[in-house]
Amino acid sequence: MIEKIKEEFAAHVRLLQDQITDALKEIDADIEITEDNWQRKDTLGNPGGGGRTRAFSGNAIENAGVNTSLVYGATSEQFAKQIGATKAEMWATGVSLIIHPRNPRIPTCHANFRMICGGDKVWFGGGADLTPFYPNVEDFQFFHDVWKETCTPYGFYQDWKKQCDEYFVNKHRDNEMRGVGGIFYDHFFSGDMEKDLEMFKDISNQFIRSYFPIVKKRINEEFTKEDEDFQLHRRGRYVEFNLLHDRGTHFGLKSNGRTDSILISLPARCNFTYCYSPKEGSPHEEMMKYYYPREW
Amino acid sequence: MIEKIKEEFAAHVRLLQDQITDALKEIDADIEITEDNWQRKDTLGNPGGGGRTRAFSGNAIENAGVNTSLVYGATSEQFAKQIGATKAEMWATGVSLIIHPRNPRIPTCHANFRMICGGDKVWFGGGADLTPFYPNVEDFQFFHDVWKETCTPYGFYQDWKKQCDEYFVNKHRDNEMRGVGGIFYDHFFSGDMEKDLEMFKDISNQFIRSYFPIVKKRINEEFTKEDEDFQLHRRGRYVEFNLLHDRGTHFGLKSNGRTDSILISLPARCNFTYCYSPKEGSPHEEMMKYYYPREW
Numbered sequence: 001m002i003e004k005i006k007e008e009f010a011a012h013v014r015l016l017q018d019q020i021t022d023a024l025k026e027i028d029a030d031i032e033i034t035e036d037n038w039q040r041k042d043t044l045g046n047p048g049g050g051g052r053t054r055a056f057s058g059n060a061i062e063n064a065g066v067n068t069s070l071v072y073g074a075t076s077e078q079f080a081k082q083i084g085a086t087k088a089e090m091w092a093t094g095v096s097l098i099i100h101p102r103n104p105r106i107p108t109c110h111a112n113f114r115m116i117c118g119g120d121k122v123w124f125g126g127g128a129d130l131t132p133f134y135p136n137v138e139d140f141q142f143f144h145d146v147w148k149e150t151c152t153p154y155g156f157y158q159d160w161k162k163q164c165d166e167y168f169v170n171k172h173r174d175n176e177m178r179g180v181g182g183i184f185y186d187h188f189f190s191g192d193m194e195k196d197l198e199m200f201k202d203i204s205n206q207f208i209r210s211y212f213p214i215v216k217k218r219i220n221e222e223f224t225k226e227d228e229d230f231q232l233h234r235r236g237r238y239v240e241f242n243l244l245h246d247r248g249t250h251f252g253l254k255s256n257g258r259t260d261s262i263l264i265s266l267p268a269r270c271n272f273t274y275c276y277s278p279k280e281g282s283p284h285e286e287m288m289k290y291y292y293p294r295e296w
Numbered sequence: 297m298i299e300k301i302k303e304e305f306a307a308h309v310r311l312l313q314d315q316i317t318d319a320l321k322e323i324d325a326d327i328e329i330t331e332d333n334w335q336r337k338d339t340l341g342n343p344g345g346g347g348r349t350r351a352f353s354g355n356a357i358e359n360a361g362v363n364t365s366l367v368y369g370a371t372s373e374q375f376a377k378q379i380g381a382t383k384a385e386m387w388a389t390g391v392s393l394i395i396h397p398r399n400p401r402i403p404t405c406h407a408n409f410r411m412i413c414g415g416d417k418v419w420f421g422g423g424a425d426l427t428p429f430y431p432n433v434e435d436f437q438f439f440h441d442v443w444k445e446t447c448t449p450y451g452f453y454q455d456w457k458k459q460c461d462e463y464f465v466n467k468h469r470d471n472e473m474r475g476v477g478g479i480f481y482d483h484f485f486s487g488d489m490e491k492d493l494e495m496f497k498d499i500s501n502q503f504i505r506s507y508f509p510i511v512k513k514r515i516n517e518e519f520t521k522e523d524e525d526f527q528l529h530r531r532g533r534y535v536e537f538n539l540l541h542d543r544g545t546h547f548g549l550k551s552n553g554r555t556d557s558i559l560i561s562l563p564a565r566c567n568f569t570y571c572y573s574p575k576e577g578s579p580h581e582e583m584m585k586y587y588y589p590r591e592w
Contacts, residue, residue, distance in 0.1 A: 034570065055570035065570065172549040232565075238567075240559070243539035244549070253468040253540070266532070266568035273564065274330065274351035274361065275556045 002122065006091060009115045010038075010046050010070050012201050015096040016113070017052065017068045020097055024056055024064060028218065031058030033088035038258050045208025049073070049214075052260040057268070060219055062102040065264030068095045079255065084187070085118020092116040094126070095204070096248075098265045099211070104231035105221045107139065107179070108238065109211045110265070112248075121158050122193055124200045127188040128207055129164055131179030131238060133231040134223075135287045139179050139214045140180045144296035147183045147208035154199055160185045162271035165293035177291045178241045230284040235270035242266065298418065301493050302387060305411045306366050308418055309391040311346065312409070313364045319508050320352055320360060323515065334554050338369025338385075345369070349499055349557040353564070358398040361560030364391045375551065380483065381414020388412040390422070391500070392544075394561045395507070400527035401517045403428035403435065403475070404534065405507045406561070408544075409500035411493075418489055420496045421482040423456065424503055425464055427475030428533060429527040430519075430582045435510045436476045442506035442590035443479045450495055456481045461589035466537050472586045474537045478506075482554030526580040532567035538562065559582050 024031055035057040042048035051069030072091040080088040094114025101108065111128035130143045144161075151157035164184035170176050242249050242265050252262040278284035289290050320327055330351040338344035347365030367386040371377035376384040390410025397404065426439045440457075447453035460480035466472050486492050538545050538561050548558040574580035 036571070057570075063568075063570070173557050236562070239535060240539060243536060259468050260571045263536070263568065264570050268569065269528075269565070271565050272359075272535075272559065272562035274353075274359070274560050275332070290540050 001191065002117065004113070005122070005193050006093070006117065009201070010093040011102065012204070013068050013093055013113060014052070016095050016204055016207070017054065017066050019208060020066050020095075021054060023208050024058075024061055024066070027212070027215055028045070028056075028058040028060040031056050031061055036261075038166060038255075038261070040071060040258075043076055044074040046073055049262060051258070053258070053264065055264055059293075060101060060103070060215075062100050063264075063268040064097070064099040065261070066095070066097040067261055067264065069261075080118060083116065083118050084121060086121055088118040090116065090118045094271065099215075100235070100267045101215060103218060103221065104133045104223050104227040105136065106215050106218045107143075108235070108267070111182075111204075111207050111211075113207075114199060115200070121189070123187050123189040123198075124196055125188065126200070126204070127160065127164055127177055127182060127184035128183065128210060129168055129182035130211070131234070132290070133234050133284075133287065134227060135283050136292070137216070137292065140219070140290065141296060142214060143180075143182065143210050146206055148296070150203055150206045150210075151183060154203075156185065161296075162293075168241060170237060170245065173237065173240070175292075176237070178238055178294070180290050181293065226279065226284065228284065229271070230272070230278055230287070232269060232271040233273060233276050235267040236272045239266055239270055298489065300414065300423070301418070301489050302389070302411070302413065302474065305493060306389040308500070309364050309389055309409060311349070312391050312500055312503070313350065313362050315504060316362050316391075317350060319504050320354075320357055320362070320395070323511055324354040325357040327352050327357055332557075334557070336367060336552075336554075339372055340370040342369055347557060349554070349560065351560055354549075356397060356399070356511075358396050359560075359564040360393070360395040361509035361557070362391070362393040363557055363560065365389065365557075376414060379412065379414050380417060381413040382417055386414045387448045395511075396531070396563045397511060397515075399514060400429045400518065400519050400523040401432065402511050402514045403439075404531070404563070407503050407507075408498075409496060409503075411496070417485070418492075419483050419485040420492055421484065422496070422500065423460055423478060424506060425460055425475055425478035425480065426507070427530070428586070429530050429580075430523060431579050431586065432514070435514070435585070436586065437592060438510060439476075439478065439506050440501055444592070446499055446502045446506075447479060450499075452481065452539070453479070455592075458589075464537060466533060466541065468540065469533065469536070471588075472533070473589070474534055476586050477589065517549070521577065522578065522580065525567070526574055526583070528565060528567040529569060529572050531563040535562055535566055537553065 036053045039050035040048045049071035053067045056064035070093040075090050077088050096112035098110045108131040113126040160183040164181045167184045168178040317502050326564040332349045335346035336344045345367040349363045352360035366389040370388050373384050392408035393404045404427040409422040460477045463480045464474040
């Protein structure tokens with residue numbers, strides 16, 4: 001049965017990659033797409049799977065990455081231990097994506113959905129989180145509502161929302177969050193693989209409707225130089241989180257992953273300013289208060 | 297005697313901070329300077345010294361930071377062990393600086409010079425390294441010549457040059473260096489504190505003449521859009537190094553240092569581009585070959 005589940009989730013993430021690619025093309029007709037298919041070897045030098053990286057560069061979407069991978073094979077004892085595998089081999093598949101729109105009125109969005117097997121253990125991880133730069137609170141509410149509505153029937157919304165609030169945090173910036181959160185889960189296994197498969201297919205299928213309506217709503221909105229300055233500053237914070245704290249980034253780089261596929265998460269442009277603070281009374285100052293956990 | 301040496305090196309780094317500040321003002325008459333004096337507590341909550349941060353923002357010099365600090369007091373056992381101190385207390389002073397010129401024909405430069413005492417152990421650390429974006433090889437040669445000439449009489453040039461080549465490396469980018477190197481040393485103690493003090497005063501005094509002549513020579517040089525694109529891309533690599541690999545940055549952030557003073561090292565603007573490669577036959581493609589160790 002496990003083989004069938006692996007196959008089904010692997011096919012699912014590739015389908016999702018295509019669907020998200022289509023959604024991006026719909027938003028930005030002239031978007032340039034670079035597709036790279038890459039392969040890897042496992043720690044014994046045997047074929048270990050690979051991935052399909054899609055890098056996007058456009059007008060409405062300044063840069064984006066929508067990647068899938070399916071990797072397997074021998075792994076180090078240390079790595080097996082770290083992921084809780086029962087022997088030194090693994091199998092994993094997933095889709096991960098990051099979308100950095102050019103217009104600062106449109107939030108940046110990140111998501112990933114993955115399945116991992118180590119020996120006879122199977123689990124799922126993933127989530128979706130929003131990083132806005134302008135206090136259009138109704139958009140944040142919309143995003144959180146989709147995830148609340150999706151995850152509540154399964155009984156995990158509060159837990160996964162909290163995990164997200166706790167994960168995407170710049171500890172070195174007085175615990176400011178990267179964005180406004182969303183959901184995040186890891187090492188999930190209910191005991192019923194088939195049920196989990198269906199649940200995470202359902203959950204990941206909600207990504208498009210959680211985010212793209214916001215993009216469409218804001219895409220023609222005018223923005224100011226101040227909006228862009230704030231966006232570029234917050235993108236700097238995004239870089240700080242991804243390079244200083246993100247376990248996925250560190251794990252990928254340390255396990256000799258494909259660097260350009262991993263760091264596709266970084267924004268095309270960003271700024272770093274000593275002791276940055278938004279103008280008093282500006283929408284950006286207002287935005288700052290949303291970068292902390294709250295009920296949605 | 298150790299008290300006199302501490303006092304002398306602390307005064308020295310503050311003098312150097314003023315001299316480098318003056319050198320920056322000479323280059324960029326209208327440069328804005330923000331000075332922040334900050335204080336810290338030690339791990340027992342007692343006064344633990346502090347620092348003087350100077351952030352620069354100008355035309356010729358896009359952003360720069362020239363910081364001194366003098367910190368002391370109780371520390372964790374773990375930290376004491378890590379720095380090799382004989383008991384859980386420390387004293388440290390130093391100057392650290394980063395200069396990001398706007399013109400891509402002028403290299404970015406970083407240096408720091410510090411003295412650390414842990415229990416009855418004393419040592420020095422520091423160095424200076426250059427990160428150019430345009431293959432003006434004579435400038436790299438000039439910089440390396442100053443350090444070679446300075447450190448050779450002491451017998452340490454080859455060792456410190458090699459340590460620099462090995463330290464400022466983006467391992468996740470196929471071991472590409474951040475720049476073209478310089479010198480780097482750590483945990484240095486010859487057995488004769490007074491001799492070491494004089495040596496490191498002398499060495500740090502050479503910083504201004506190793507770098508500012510290059511700035512002055514290139515400051516009015518025209519540059520192209522392509523030069524700037526390459527600079528912004530390489531500044532992205534600089535950020536990757538500082539946030540992923542730099543021990544000083546990690547140490548500072550983990551030990552609850554002042555975040556804005558630590559991350560003053562990051563460039564005001566930078567870019568990240570999926571699978572970036574410079575144009576074939578361009579000066580930037582030529583520049584790429586200098587980001588690996590070589591004899592100067």
